[in-house]
Amino acid sequence: xxxxxxxxxxxxxxxxxxxxxxxxxxxxxxxxxxxxxxxxxxxxxxxxxxxxxxxxxxxxxxxxxxxxxxxxxxxxxxxxxxxxxxxxxxxxxxxxxxxxxxxxxxxxxxxxxxxxxxxxxxxxxxxxxxxxxxxxxxxxxxxxxxxxxxxxxxxxxxxxxxxxxxxxxxxxxxxxxxxxxxxxxxxxxxxxxxxxxxxxxxxxxxxxxxxxxxxxxxxxxxxxxxxxxxxxxxxxxxxxxxxxxxxxxxxxxxxxxxxxxxxxxxxxxxxxxxxxxxxxxxxxxxxxxxxxxxxxxxxxxxxxxxxxxxxxxxxxxxxxxxxxxxxxxxxxxxxxxxxxxxxxxxxxxxxxxxxxxxxxxxxxxxxxxxxxxxxxxxxxxxxxxxxxxxxxxxxxxxxxxxxxxxxxxxxxxxxxxxxxxxxxxxxxxxxxxxxxxxxx
Amino acid sequence: xxxxxxxxxxxxxxxxxxxxxxxxxxxxxxxxxxxxxxxxxxxxxxxxxxxxxxxxxxxxxxxxxxxxxxxxxxxxxxxxxxxxxxxxxxxxxxxxxxxxxxxxxxxxxxxxxxxxxxxxxxxxxxxxxxxxxxxxxxxxxxxxxxxxxxxxxxxxxxxxxxxxxxxxxx
Numbered sequence: 001x002x003x004x005x006x007x008x009x010x011x012x013x014x015x016x017x018x019x020x021x022x023x024x025x026x027x028x029x030x031x032x033x034x035x036x037x038x039x040x041x042x043x044x045x046x047x048x049x050x051x052x053x054x055x056x057x058x059x060x061x062x063x064x065x066x067x068x069x070x071x072x073x074x075x076x077x078x079x080x081x082x083x084x085x086x087x088x089x090x091x092x093x094x095x096x097x098x099x100x101x102x103x104x105x106x107x108x109x110x111x112x113x114x115x116x117x118x119x120x121x122x123x124x125x126x127x128x129x130x131x132x133x134x135x136x137x138x139x140x141x142x143x144x145x146x147x148x149x150x151x152x153x154x155x156x157x158x159x160x161x162x163x164x165x166x167x168x169x170x171x172x173x174x175x176x177x178x179x180x181x182x183x184x185x186x187x188x189x190x191x192x193x194x195x196x197x198x199x200x201x202x203x204x205x206x207x208x209x210x211x212x213x214x215x216x217x218x219x220x221x222x223x224x225x226x227x228x229x230x231x232x233x234x235x236x237x238x239x240x241x242x243x244x245x246x247x248x249x250x251x252x253x254x255x256x257x258x259x260x261x262x263x264x265x266x267x268x269x270x271x272x273x274x275x276x277x278x279x280x281x282x283x284x285x286x287x288x289x290x291x292x293x294x295x296x297x298x299x300x301x302x303x304x305x306x307x308x309x310x311x312x313x314x315x316x317x318x319x320x321x322x323x324x325x326x327x328x329x330x331x332x333x334x335x336x337x338x339x340x341x342x343x344x345x346x347x348x349x350x351x352x353x354x355x356x357x358x359x360x361x362x363x364x365x366x367x368x369x370x371x372x373x374x375x376x377x378x379x380x381x382x383x384x385x386x387x388x389x390x391x392x393x394x395x396x397x398x399x400x401x402x403x404x405x406x407x408x409x410x411x412x413x414x415x416x417x418x419x420x421x422x423x424x425x426x427x428x429x430x431x432x433x434x435x436x437x438x439x440x
Numbered sequence: 441x442x443x444x445x446x447x448x449x450x451x452x453x454x455x456x457x458x459x460x461x462x463x464x465x466x467x468x469x470x471x472x473x474x475x476x477x478x479x480x481x482x483x484x485x486x487x488x489x490x491x492x493x494x495x496x497x498x499x500x501x502x503x504x505x506x507x508x509x510x511x512x513x514x515x516x517x518x519x520x521x522x523x524x525x526x527x528x529x530x531x532x533x534x535x536x537x538x539x540x541x542x543x544x545x546x547x548x549x550x551x552x553x554x555x556x557x558x559x560x561x562x563x564x565x566x567x568x569x570x571x572x573x574x575x576x577x578x579x580x581x582x583x584x585x586x587x588x589x590x591x592x593x594x595x596x597x598x599x600x601x602x603x604x605x606x607x608x609x610x
Contacts, residue, residue, distance in 0.1 A: 269556060316512075342550075344552070
């Protein structure tokens with residue numbers, strides 16, 4: 001499967017040269033098993049030349065080179081940009097007037113980035129970034145950033161965000177993080193946080209119990225998660241840095257929770273008050289709740305629409321796990337997934353136009369998306385066991401857990417099925433990833 | 441039943457507190473070990489009651505059996521019901537023992553969905569036992585989802601063993 005995937009990729013690249021943005025059919029056995037819309041994993045990438053940022057000292061030049069590398073790898077991560085190999089660059093990186101745009105065109109560059117690094121007093125640096133449109137033959141963005149020299153990486157991410165925003169109209173994800181569950185040993189799960197690309201892993205919980213399903217608050221300052229710390233599953237909230245852990249409602253069994261878009265409430269699955277295990281809205285202090293479902297079957301995995309007006313969830317009330325939607329007050333419950341016998345973990349895209357979810361196909365899971373009314377189903381993955389999708393805040397990428405060969409790791413894929421890449425691997429496996437919003 | 445449990449404990453406390461005091465003074469031992477030493481040495485009614493309850497828990501545990509489920513199901517098959525009827529008889533014989541019902545799933549299916557499924561499996565058994573006359577006060581439920589497989593294998597045999605409710609005497 002992997003091989004044929006790669007071969008198809010190569011073919012796609014070839015076709016791309018000849019036909020440019022044509023739709024290429026995705027071959028795979030999954031198509032025979034369920035009717036799916038074919039996605040196009042191959043789209044033409046935007047070629048960009050990023051020259052090393054320059055300065056007046058060895059140190060400034062070294063920082064400048066590192067900044068350019070981070071900007072380059074950030075843009076490469078999106079699968080939308082193709083940073084060109086700097087070895088092919090002929091022009092002096094210091095030249096910012098009378099730029100040879102014809103020469104850059106000859107290299108295939110559509111955009112050009114140049115920059116400079118100036119040390120300031122007190123361990124600060126000032127970084128200037130200039131973005132040129134090669135075909136227009138002019139500078140389109142010029143920005144200056146300053147901050148502690150030690151935070152050069154953060155400045156690089158901000159420059160990458162600027163470039164991404166200029167050319168796509170969307171915010172980049174280079175100031176976001178992923179939270180997930182890691183398994184330091186067989187009987188323990190802890191919550192971790194890493195940068196969007198898997199760098200800078202930090203362990204958030206350290207209680208030696210089972211901690212799972214971490215979910216970000218709006219400002220990414222807090223994470224709610226399910227913990228068995230007190231002997232049975234219930235919901236906890238903890239600061240991103242691992243401080244201030246508290247049980248939201250210690251007396252209740254809560255299997256899973258998700259923050260509302262404004263973080264004013266949590267949607268949870270569990271038994272709160274008397275009765276069956278249901279889906280409820282709960283205030284973050286645990287004090288008051290509203291029961292939304294009232295059904296003897298399984299109701300679980302609630303998440304919110306981006307405007308907070310609706311909640312999607314999983315129920316087996318039809319006899320198998322399927323995706324349902326309801327208004328946030330519990331009214332208007334209706335099933336929306338009708339393809340396949342096992343559809344779980346629905347998550348709403350930030351723009352509200354699609355849901356991502358995991359569906360079982362022939363004994364393993366794949367990631368799919370569909371419109372919120374259940375139509376226009378598209379299959380994104382076709383190899384391995386792929387579960388637990390979560391959208392990037394700009395809706396262009398999806399993070400998910402994937403079992404491919406040894407252990408379960410965390411991957412990202414573009415919402416159109418292209419640009420699959422692993423980002424987090426851990427010895428005991430890494431699961432249940434959730435993508436944060438922009439971190440202030 | 442609850443009353444009886446409380447009165448037993450009160451009796452235990454009444455006997456043990458002076459015993460412990462004696463033991464601490466006499467043997468110069470402190471903490472839980474002191475209890476064991478004095479209890480064993482004096483062979484009072486209370487001491488027998490203590491080991492008696494621990495023995496009841498061990499005894500009940502050795503006789504309780506797991507109830508098994510079909511794939512992605514939390515309804516009780518006839519064999520699961522039979523296991524629960526047997527368990528109910530045993531639970532009735534140990535009125536001071538409480539039971540934690542632990543719902544478990546095989547590794548197939550989504551982990552988060554299986555946490556909810558395990559919860560349902562535990563509650564199914566609880567409801568059945570309550571219907572058979574076991575006091576709900578003696579029963580608690582917990583789901584471990586896929587986290588606690590009894591067989592780490594990846595085949596039908598392993599999966600069938602892992603789709604279960606376990607009954608833990610406490």
